[in-house]
Amino acid sequence: MSTAGTGTDADTGADAGAPERGTGPEAGTGPDGGTGPESGPGPESGPGAGPPGRPGLAITTSGLTKRFRGGQLAVDDLGLAVPRGSIYGFLGPNGSGKTTTIRMLLGLIYPTRGSVRLLGEPVPGAAARVLPRVGSLVEGPAFYPYLSGRANLARIDAADRTTDPRTAAARIDAALDRVGLLSAARKRYRAYSLGMKQRLAIATGLLRPRELIILDEPTNGLDPQGTREVRGLIREIATDGVTVLVSSHLLAEVEQICTHVGVMRTGRLVFQGTLDELRSRGSRRVVIRTTQPSEAAATLAALGLADIQPADGEVSAQLGDQSPERICRELVLAGVGVAGLATPRPNLEDLFVGLTGVGFDVDG
Amino acid sequence: MSTAEITAVPPAGRAGPADQPAGPPGAVPSWLRLLRSELRLVFRRLRNLALLVVLAALPVLLGIALRLATPRGGRGGDAGASFISQLAGNGVFLAFIAITLMIALVLPLAVAVVSGDSVAGEAGLGTLRYLLTVPAGRTRLLAAKYVAIVVFGLSACCVVVAAALATGAALFPVGPVTLLSGNTVPLGQGLLRVLFVTLYVAAAMAALGAIGLAVSTFTEHPIGAIATVLVLAVVSEIADNIPQFAVVHPYLPSHWWLFFDSLLRTPIAASDLLHGLLSFGVYAVIFCSIAWARFTSTDVTA
Numbered sequence: 001m002s003t004a005g006t007g008t009d010a011d012t013g014a015d016a017g018a019p020e021r022g023t024g025p026e027a028g029t030g031p032d033g034g035t036g037p038e039s040g041p042g043p044e045s046g047p048g049a050g051p052p053g054r055p056g057l058a059i060t061t062s063g064l065t066k067r068f069r070g071g072q073l074a075v076d077d078l079g080l081a082v083p084r085g086s087i088y089g090f091l092g093p094n095g096s097g098k099t100t101t102i103r104m105l106l107g108l109i110y111p112t113r114g115s116v117r118l119l120g121e122p123v124p125g126a127a128a129r130v131l132p133r134v135g136s137l138v139e140g141p142a143f144y145p146y147l148s149g150r151a152n153l154a155r156i157d158a159a160d161r162t163t164d165p166r167t168a169a170a171r172i173d174a175a176l177d178r179v180g181l182l183s184a185a186r187k188r189y190r191a192y193s194l195g196m197k198q199r200l201a202i203a204t205g206l207l208r209p210r211e212l213i214i215l216d217e218p219t220n221g222l223d224p225q226g227t228r229e230v231r232g233l234i235r236e237i238a239t240d241g242v243t244v245l246v247s248s249h250l251l252a253e254v255e256q257i258c259t260h261v262g263v264m265r266t267g268r269l270v271f272q273g274t275l276d277e278l279r280s281r282g283s284r285r286v287v288i289r290t291t292q293p294s295e296a297a298a299t300l301a302a303l304g305l306a307d308i309q310p311a312d313g314e315v316s317a318q319l320g321d322q323s324p325e326r327i328c329r330e331l332v333l334a335g336v337g338v339a340g341l342a343t344p345r346p347n348l349e350d351l352f353v354g355l356t357g358v359g360f361d362v363d364g
Numbered sequence: 365m366s367t368a369e370i371t372a373v374p375p376a377g378r379a380g381p382a383d384q385p386a387g388p389p390g391a392v393p394s395w396l397r398l399l400r401s402e403l404r405l406v407f408r409r410l411r412n413l414a415l416l417v418v419l420a421a422l423p424v425l426l427g428i429a430l431r432l433a434t435p436r437g438g439r440g441g442d443a444g445a446s447f448i449s450q451l452a453g454n455g456v457f458l459a460f461i462a463i464t465l466m467i468a469l470v471l472p473l474a475v476a477v478v479s480g481d482s483v484a485g486e487a488g489l490g491t492l493r494y495l496l497t498v499p500a501g502r503t504r505l506l507a508a509k510y511v512a513i514v515v516f517g518l519s520a521c522c523v524v525v526a527a528a529l530a531t532g533a534a535l536f537p538v539g540p541v542t543l544l545s546g547n548t549v550p551l552g553q554g555l556l557r558v559l560f561v562t563l564y565v566a567a568a569m570a571a572l573g574a575i576g577l578a579v580s581t582f583t584e585h586p587i588g589a590i591a592t593v594l595v596l597a598v599v600s601e602i603a604d605n606i607p608q609f610a611v612v613h614p615y616l617p618s619h620w621w622l623f624f625d626s627l628l629r630t631p632i633a634a635s636d637l638l639h640g641l642l643s644f645g646v647y648a649v650i651f652c653s654i655a656w657a658r659f660t661s662t663d664v665t666a
Contacts, residue, residue, distance in 0.1 A: 068663075106497045109663040131499040138497065142490025146410070155491075158401035159500035161394035204494060 058084045058212050058243035059105060063114035066100050074100040076267040078114070082245055082260070087238050089254040090247040092264030093356050098247045099139050101264070102216045106136055119211055132162045135205025136214040140221075141197040145190035149181055149200050152189055156204050163208055175206040179233065195226035202233060213237055215246045219253050231257055251352040265356045275348070282346030282354075284319040286327060289340035299334045303327060319343055395508070398500065402512040406478060412516070415474045419520050420527040422470060423462035427531035430458070434536075455532025456541050456551070459558050460628060462528035463521070463565055467621050472597040474520045475513070475569045479576025480590035482509040483659065487584040487666040502660045510577050510652060517569035525562045529555075545629035557627050564624045564637065571617060571644035572597060574651035581658040584666045614639070617647050 059082035066075040075097040082088045092098050103109040105116055107124035116123045121130035143152040153172045157163055163171070176182045179199040184192065192200065198218060205213050215234065219227040235257050238244045248254045251261075261278055263271040271278060286305070290296045293310040297317075300308050303326075305317040324343050331338050392400075406412055434452045451457040463471075483506070486492040495505060532538070541554030549557075576593040583589050600618040603609050613619050620640030626633035 103493075103663070103665070106493075107499070108493055108496055109665065110661075127499055128501055131497060134497075136497045138493050140490070142494060144405070144489065144491060155401050155405065156494055156498060158397045159495050159498045159505070161398070161501070161504075165392045165394075165397050201494075 056083055057117075058082050058086075058119055059088075059245060060117045061101075061105070061114060064101065064104060064111055064116060065113040066097075066104060066109060067112045074267055075104070075111075078267075078269050079272075080262060080269065081272065082243060082262075084243050085238075085241055086243060086259045087234065087254075087257050088243070088245045089251070089258035089261040090245055090264070091251055091254070091261055091352065091356070092247075092249065094249050096249075096264040096356065097267040098249075098264055099216055102136075102138060102214055102245075102247060105214060106134070106138065107131065108138070132160060132208070133210055134212045134214060135207075135210040136216075137198075137201040137205060137218055138214075138216050140217065141201035143189045143197070143200065146188060148186050148188055149176065149192065149196075149203075150185040152200065153203060153207060157207050160208070171207055175203040178206050179203045180229075194221050195223070195229070198222060198226070198230065199233075202230070206237075210242055212243045212245070215244065217247055217249070219248065219250075227253060251349055255348055263352065263355045270355050278351060279345060279348060282351045284343050284346065285316050286319045286322075286324060287314055287316045287340075287342045287344065288327075288331065288338060289314045290331075290336055290338055292336050295334065296331060296336045296338075299331050299336060300327070303330055395504065398504065398508045399511055402508040403515060406512050406516050407519075412478060415477060416520065416523050419466070419470065419474060419523045422466060423458065423524055423528035424531045426462055426465065427458050427528065427535050430461070431535040450542060450544070451532075451536060453537065454541050454554075455534075455536035455538045456529065456554050456558060458532030458536065459525045459528040460561065460625075462524050463561060463624070464622065466524055467565060467568070468601065469598070471517075471520055471524065471565070471569060472572055472618075473594060475517045475572050476576055476590050476593035476597065478516045479513045479573040480580050480588075480593045481586040482513060482577055483580040483655075484583045484589040485580075485586040487664070488586055490666055492666060493664055496664060503656060506577070506581075506656055506659050510574065510655075513573035513577060514566075514570045517573050518563075518566040521562045521566045521569065525558060529558070543628050543630055544625060547630045549630070560627050561624045564627070564640065565621070567641055567644045568618075568621045571647040571651075574648040574655070575617065578651040578655040578658070581655045581662075614643070617643075619643065 059080055061078050061080040064075060064078040064080070065073075067073050078097075078101060080101070090098055090101075100109060104111050105118060105123065107127040110124065118130050119133055123130065143149075144155065147155065150172055153175060154168060157168050157172060158165075173182060173185070176185050179202055181196060181199055181203065184196060189197070189200070198221075202215065202218060205215075218234070219230050222230060231253070234244055234246060238257075246254055246258070254261075255275070258275060260274050261271070262269055263278075271281070285307075286300075288296050288300075291313065293313065293315045296315045297308050297310045300315065300317045303322060305320060305322060305327075308315065308317040324341060328338060328341050331341075430451055451461060483492070486495065496502065538551065540548050540550050541557075542548045572593070575596060576589070579592045579596075580586070580589045597618060600616045604613055604616050604619050620636075620643045623636045623640045626636045
């Protein structure tokens with residue numbers, strides 16, 4: 001359970017029923033004596049507006065919709081379900097609404113409609129209570145350029161009313177150590193490389209033990225080496241039983257570490273499930289190597305296969321519900337010489353492009 | 365983690381106001397931690413320190429210039445009503461002269477820089493989204509920002525007055541202070557009046573800071589916010605000098621800035637001072653409310 005490696009784990013038991021932590025101080029600190037905003041203007045997000053947070057899910061959204069002023073529909077009726085303990089790849093091309101969704105998950109943007117539950121608690125209603133248990137990196141690193149890495153983390157930690165100031169120095173160094181920045185702790189943020197900046201942003205999520213970590217494009221702009229480092233870091237975080245949601249516009253970057261994926265396209269979720277479910281979604285094809293492609297194509301057509309594509313020295317078609325054995329037999333009976341027959345698994349990248357790309361209509 | 369498990373460490377700061385949540389006994393309360401972080405951010409920023417240095421340098425330059433212009437030993441016209449003629453007799457008056465000249469532009473500039481930058485600067489850097497997802501709490505963060513602005517404004521006034529007093533003491537005689545009304549008060553009481561003037565002007569700057577805080581919540585561009593605050597201050601001062609606008613004069617944010625000269629007369633015209641303080645209070649409440657309403661209800665997309 002320890003993500004920051006300090007002795008503060010006692011009250012971060014993973015269940016959602018933990019006693020209320022860090023509530024209260026929101027109200028009454030303002031010069032105007034105002035009340036906390038976290039309970040204020042969030043439209044339609046009160047308890048009961050959404051489904052009760054199911055215990056097995058770290059994140060649920062229901063009918064989540066955001067229409068920006070000016071009418072742009074950024075997120076449309078989104079129903080995320082992120083299982084606890086999963087590494088959830090939140091995928092979609094740039095501009096498909098991933099970042100807007102993540103900002104709504106974290107209470108930075110108020111939804112137009114719909115509700116969000118993090119770890120069973122409504123957001124933004126209970127943001128003050130639940131967000132300390134959530135680490136996040138939103139839309140790239142952002143820090144004070146004139147402060148050192150360590151001072152930047154100290155600033156973030158000082159804003160957290162639920163952490164112990166006396167352990168701050170130790171926790172900050174532990175977080176820096178974990179992302180490999182301890183030797184650069186005194187360097188100004190301005191002098192950091194892009195990879196170091198990205199890692200410092202991840203370190204903010206490690207300042208204290210978390211149950212959920214949300215990383216928005218953590219590998220954006222990194223070289224292959226940096227990407228691999230970040231991927232390793234995510235895997236390591238998740239081995240502690242922490243749920244990780246990681247967004248990316250490149251499937252390849254997260255495919256190796258994800259257990260689940262959600263795919264966004266123009267504000268809508270077009271797929272959600274495990275990677276295997278995504279693979280099985282793709283229709284398998286049959287590929288026949290032969291010297292008589294046109295005759296083979298005719299046989300396949302007679303069998304009722306769809307999307308037959310004759311090429312030089314081979315023919316491919318969608319397998320559908322035909323068995324490869326039957327196809328082979330029919331080909332042989334028709335006098336087609338079969339040099340090879342294969343039914344390759346669809347490439348995930350192709351599936352992903354098919355789900356998100358233009359011109360390929362997918363019912364989602 | 366629950367702060368309730370924290371045990372004895374002597375508080376590093378002052379006792380908190382009564383409306384604060386009960387923190388862990390003996391540990392630094394979380395609001396104070398955020399405020400300290402905020403103050404550190406303001407007072408360690410090179411640009412803000414440079415502003416304070418300029419604020420300290422101007423009274424020194426002013427003192428030197430006036431020293432060169434004043435005939436040596438001339439105790440010109442005791443009944444004279446102008447600050448400048450009083451200065452020859454007493455260095456303490458340099459504090460009043462400096463404040464009078466600098467409240468027109470330089471002090472508002474310093475407050476505009478810090479207040480305009482407060483929220484817009486964080487939004488521009490993107491650090492705002494990191495603070496809010498901690499979560500710092502929007503109201504809580506805004507309150508810490510405003511307190512830091514007020515503290516900076518007070519510091520700016522103190523720097524001006526301290527530099528002026530030091531320069532005045534070095535270049536001019538110091539002794540019992542002859543007030544604008546012609547009476548003479550002992551040096552101690554004169555310095556007390558200097559303190560009150562400083563606090564009054566700091567209150568005026570706190571009101572301007574509230575305007576800056578509100579403007580700052582409307583943009584992600586700190587320079588734009590700073591310029592807007594400064595323009596508002598200058599427009600207010602200009603309008604205050606156009607007789608045709610006399611009806612609105614008492615309602616202008618800058619109208620009461622110079623009324624601290626009541627403190628330099630006997631008897632002190634308390635009603636003017638109270639009007640001024642009331643005006644500052646009303647401006648502070650209105651603009652803090654605007655800032656709060658805006659900041660707690662908008663989407664943070666920066």
